[in-house]
Structures are given as C-alpha cells and as structure tokens.
Amino acid sequence: AQSVTQLGSHVSVSEGALVLLRCNYSSSVPPYLFWYVQYPNQGLQLLLKYTSAATLVKGINGFEAEFKKSETSFHLTKPSAHMSDAAEYFCAVRSDTGRRALTFGSGTRLQVQP
Amino acid sequence: SAVISQKPSRDICQRGTSLTIQCQVDSQVTMMFWYRQQPGQSLTLIATANQGSEATYESGFVIDKFPISRPNLTFSTLTVSNMSPEDSSIYLCSVVSQGSGNTEAFFGQGTRLTVV
Numbered sequence: 391a392q393s394v395t396q397l398g399s400h401v402s403v404s405e406g407a408l409v410l411l412r413c414n415y416s417s418s419v420p421p422y423l424f425w426y427v428q429y430p431n432q433g434l435q436l437l438l439k440y441t442s443a444a445t446l447v448k449g450i451n452g453f454e455a456e457f458k459k460s461e462t463s464f465h466l467t468k469p470s471a472h473m474s475d476a477a478e479y480f481c482a483v484r485s486d487t488g489r490r491a492l493t494f495g496s497g498t499r500l501q502v503q504p
Numbered sequence: 505s506a507v508i509s510q511k512p513s514r515d516i517c518q519r520g521t522s523l524t525i526q527c528q529v530d531s532q533v534t535m536m537f538w539y540r541q542q543p544g545q546s547l548t549l550i551a552t553a554n555q556g557s558e559a560t561y562e563s564g565f566v567i568d569k570f571p572i573s574r575p576n577l578t579f580s581t582l583t584v585s586n587m588s589p590e591d592s593s594i595y596l597c598s599v600v601s602q603g604s605g606n607t608e609a610f611f612g613q614g615t616r617l618t619v620v
Binding site: 422424426431432433434436439441480482484490491492493494495496497 | 535537545546547548549552596598600607608609610611612613614616
C-alpha cells in the first residue's frame, strides 16, 4: 500500500522568500513521486516528477524537489516566491509497476504575501 | 503528452437525478482513471476504466452509483446516479501517458458538480 503525508495544510510566505512544502511518502516498492499544482477553478498541472533517475528534480516555474530515500521525503522548494505561485499543491505517489493510479496527499495551500 | 477534454465543465443538478460526464483524450490510452475531489479535499480515486473490461472500483465506490463506460481507447464516461448534496464535488478524468517511461499522469480540467 502507498500513502502520502503533506505536513501543513496552509503555508504562507512573503514574496521573494523561500518556499518549502513538505511531503513524506510510504511505499512498499520503489515509488514514482509527483508534485502537482492546482490553481483556482482549474485542473491539475504537473510541476515535476521523480522516476528513479536523479534525486534532485527540477520542474517548471523554478520549483525543484529532492528525493531522500532515507527520510522517505520529497519536499518541494522554490528559492523565491512569486505572487503567481499562490495555489494548492499536491504531492502524489504511485508504484513503478502494476497499479498506475496516483495516491494523493491532502494538499497544501500556498499563500504569498506582498 | 495527452490532452483531455471533459464535459460539462460544471453543472447544477437536482437531487435524485443523474449526470453523465464525458472524457475525451487526443490519443489512445490503455488506462483511464476517474477521481473525485470533494470541497476543500484532496483527490480520491473512484475507479480505473480499461477498454473492453469492467471498471475496477475503489473501496467505498460502487458501480450502481458511479457506472462507467469505456467504449474505445480515447473515450470514457462517468455517471453520478441518484445524486444527493454529498455528491457535490469536482470529478476529474486522468490518463497515464503511453510514451516512453509511461510515468506521467494527465488530468482534465474537471467537472464541478453542485447538487441542490
């Protein structure tokens, strides 16, 4: 079975500050890990994904995440927040074989203060 | 990549009625997934729809309530039957890319359903 825990349902940062959104996973098999962003009244957009290649993954809009197996973590970071980053962020996991559906975390709403 | 079109984008329905949501993909895909996102919540998998076989439902979801059709490799429908206000949610269609790596999931824009 797989699961994802996102710590912090709401995160607020100032514009220009570091963004850190936390994600811990549980998986009995090597996982694929994803971060998705959802803007108000829109669908999900893939930010980045880890698929057992490089542990530091760079995504769109300046976001990156580091896969740490020893900590079972896949935290999302961005050095400098922009107002347009305000959205809901979801971490998700799936196995590399068999079941292809994603298991999502509960989501983190990012607010960016001017 | 895959482009997914979902219809309708939103609807307001009377309790006791049914709504069918359509999902059209611009390429052939083996697996299609239907998720539900209740207000302020994360996404929960309803079922996996494979062409030529019965959909596989997750715990807590049944075919009588959420019948699914998958007539070909580019199209699927999800029906929300005998609706109640508790069914008010966003319903999303998703596919996994058929390309190299077969890792990325793509999502439609969702159908925002309000039951009154």
